[in-house]
Amino acid sequence: MDKAILLDWYRQMVLVRRFEQKCAELYQLGKIGGFLHLYIGQEATAVGSIAARRPQDHVITAYRDHAHALVVGADPKRLMAELLGKATGVSKGKGGSMHLASVEHNYWGGYGIVGGHIPLGTGLALAEKYKETDAVVLCYMGDGSTNIGYFHESLNMAGVWDLPVIYIVENNQYGMGTSVARASAAPDMVTKAAGYAMPARKVNGMDVIEVYNAVRETIDAIHAGVAPQFLEINTYRFEGHSMGDPLRYRTKDEVEKWRGDDPIGILERHILKENAATKEELEQIDDEVEAVIEEAVKFAEESPFPAPEALFEGIYVDN
Amino acid sequence: MALITMRQAITDALREEMQRDDKVFIMGQEVGVWGGTYAVTRGFYDEFGEKRVRDTPISEMAIGGVAVGAAMGGLRPVAEFMTINFAFLALDAIVNHAAKIHYMFGEQMRVPVVYRAPGGGGRQLGATHSHTPDVIFAHFPGLKVVSPATPYDAKGLMKAAIRTDDPVLFIEHHTLYQIRGEVPEGDYVVPIGVSDVKRPGDAVTIVAYAQGLQVALEAAKQLAQEGIEAEVVDLRSLRPLDMGPVLESFRKTFKAVIVEEGYRTFGIGAEIAARLQEEGFDYMDAPVKRVAQLEAPLPYSRELEQSALINADRVIAAVKEIL
Ligand SMILES: Cc1ncc(C[n+]2csc(CCOP(=O)(O)OP(=O)(O)O)c2C)c(N)n1
Ligand SMILES: [Mg+2]
Numbered sequence: 001m002d003k004a005i006l007l008d009w010y011r012q013m014v015l016v017r018r019f020e021q022k023c024a025e026l027y028q029l030g031k032i033g034g035f036l037h038l039y040i041g042q043e044a045t046a047v048g049s050i051a052a053r054r055p056q057d058h059v060i061t062a063y064r065d066h067a068h069a070l071v072v073g074a075d076p077k078r079l080m081a082e083l084l085g086k087a088t089g090v091s092k093g094k095g096g097s098m099h100l101a102s103v104e105h106n107y108w109g110g111y112g113i114v115g116g117h118i119p120l121g122t123g124l125a126l127a128e129k130y131k132e133t134d135a136v137v138l139c140y141m142g143d144g145s146t147n148i149g150y151f152h153e154s155l156n157m158a159g160v161w162d163l164p165v166i167y168i169v170e171n172n173q174y175g176m177g178t179s180v181a182r183a184s185a186a187p188d189m190v191t192k193a194a195g196y197a198m199p200a201r202k203v204n205g206m207d208v209i210e211v212y213n214a215v216r217e218t219i220d221a222i223h224a225g226v227a228p229q230f231l232e233i234n235t236y237r238f239e240g241h242s243m244g245d246p247l248r249y250r251t252k253d254e255v256e257k258w259r260g261d262d263p264i265g266i267l268e269r270h271i272l273k274e275n276a277a278t279k280e281e282l283e284q285i286d287d288e289v290e291a292v293i294e295e296a297v298k299f300a301e302e303s304p305f306p307a308p309e310a311l312f313e314g315i316y317v318d319n
Numbered sequence: 320m321a322l323i324t325m326r327q328a329i330t331d332a333l334r335e336e337m338q339r340d341d342k343v344f345i346m347g348q349e350v351g352v353w354g355g356t357y358a359v360t361r362g363f364y365d366e367f368g369e370k371r372v373r374d375t376p377i378s379e380m381a382i383g384g385v386a387v388g389a390a391m392g393g394l395r396p397v398a399e400f401m402t403i404n405f406a407f408l409a410l411d412a413i414v415n416h417a418a419k420i421h422y423m424f425g426e427q428m429r430v431p432v433v434y435r436a437p438g439g440g441g442r443q444l445g446a447t448h449s450h451t452p453d454v455i456f457a458h459f460p461g462l463k464v465v466s467p468a469t470p471y472d473a474k475g476l477m478k479a480a481i482r483t484d485d486p487v488l489f490i491e492h493h494t495l496y497q498i499r500g501e502v503p504e505g506d507y508v509v510p511i512g513v514s515d516v517k518r519p520g521d522a523v524t525i526v527a528y529a530q531g532l533q534v535a536l537e538a539a540k541q542l543a544q545e546g547i548e549a550e551v552v553d554l555r556s557l558r559p560l561d562m563g564p565v566l567e568s569f570r571k572t573f574k575a576v577i578v579e580e581g582y583r584t585f586g587i588g589a590e591i592a593a594r595l596q597e598e599g600f601d602y603m604d605a606p607v608k609r610v611a612q613l614e615a616p617l618p619y620s621r622e623l624e625q626s627a628l629i630n631a632d633r634v635i636a637a638v639k640e641i642l
Contacts, residue, residue, distance in 0.1 A: 058392075092426070094423055094424075095425065103427040109424055113411060113416075116416055117416075123392065127391075128392065150381065153376070153378035153380050154381050154384070157376060313426075315422050
């Protein structure tokens, strides 16, 4: 892997991590309201997979959506502004943490209804196939969402219509406090894809390089005519499901074990071993990211809240 | 002008829009090879091919949601629910996604989807297959809800629904497919969100739409034989709701009867009556009357079902109570 690429992935993963940590801080201060779902621990998934997509490929996910937004290239300032409910936010302060999007980057959101976006991603794939482009859709979802009707209906329909979509299950082992084993009769995610005759593979979601390679190959497979596709990316969220999670459902030992596989740590060790950068150079990247976060917070804090008349703006396109 | 059925009017609108814009396509259960459960898309599969006339699995949630995604991606889907009763399974896709996405993402996306949904009571289909749940869908800002009563309106509203960049639920009352009416040759649009006076009069205002409109017109005809000239206003769209012609008529007649096939409780009539007292109180000469479905699940047995539904006699009785 090219050194510059490894460093770029490192930078992106640190950006996501620091952004999320800052969000937690701002939440404690009451500046971010509503629900806040952090991506800490899962960074390699968004970074590795989105690195493998081409600009024309679409990204859509559930409510744990900050990382995907940052990685597609949305402006951290406007993302932070959205979280603070400001008019300058990507969704004009109307979406909040669960509803970030950046359509100019083919990032279609950010959806709060578990599984609700799975048919939307499927429909985006239908649109591309209809228009006869070579674009594919990366449709991310949690392990918990594989138990909802939308998941099954969408996979089936995509299979019937050979749609160019990759269903990417970010298996972080839990849906809120319910483990996969307690929620899925078929706890092995790839067997769910088999029910729809869909090629599926498991990926180590703590290794950004493995994620990248898997998604790359899967996009190639779609271009070779085998669509749709399914990936189970195994990962773990180091923090709670959302802010205020009592964390009663998993042991400290389990969390510590996974923290040992911190995807940023794994990449850092790889970079140092390959002599792609020195410790100092990585620290410099950390500092640069820090400055980006500071700037984003400053922008968000200084931005205005939506004007009262914004309440009625954008309900319809044609009034 | 040709005298055609409402079914034909909808068919013509769909065909003309598909010929006009190759981004318009149809998806739903049995829309293709079968020709449409109500034969609205008969012949389309051969004419437009399987790419544009897409038979789906029996998957209402996916029909509802995939159509949203396709619309976000630049297509103009006309997604059919075999009947509106089955659209309950897709309520989340319609209400939480189609109706919210433009607003919730700060206008970054558009969802120009049309959901077609035949529905209504009166055909002995039993409790689960006879709903007139229009008001449920009309509750939510972000969705447009239309339900025509005449072939002319059906064709023009379908064209408007396909052309608007907003999501539209297009409700077709299944007992109206056979009614005939004048429809001009060629292209025209009936704007969404504009009510229409279907019959002039000065004695009482009857507000109705869809099948209720036909009931109201029948009642007005019989009342006229007794010298009572009722003005009948057709809402045509439930959201956006155009109260203009309703209020204008009410300021002339001072009395109103609202006719709808759905239930009275929390119904369209409740909304119209509330708006009349809010916006037309000074003109109110009598209580506003509501004629609606009786509050029971619709039974199968013919006479029993009919006893729960609206009819001209009930409208006439309501009018006479307040004259
Ligand atoms: C339809 C629906 N049901 C329930 C919820 C509440 N809820 C939010 S997140 C969540 C858990 C989902 O878990 P998973 O899909 O594994 O995603 P993760 O949070 O682990 O990323 C639940 C039950 C919801 N938002 N939507
Ligand atoms: Mg999970």
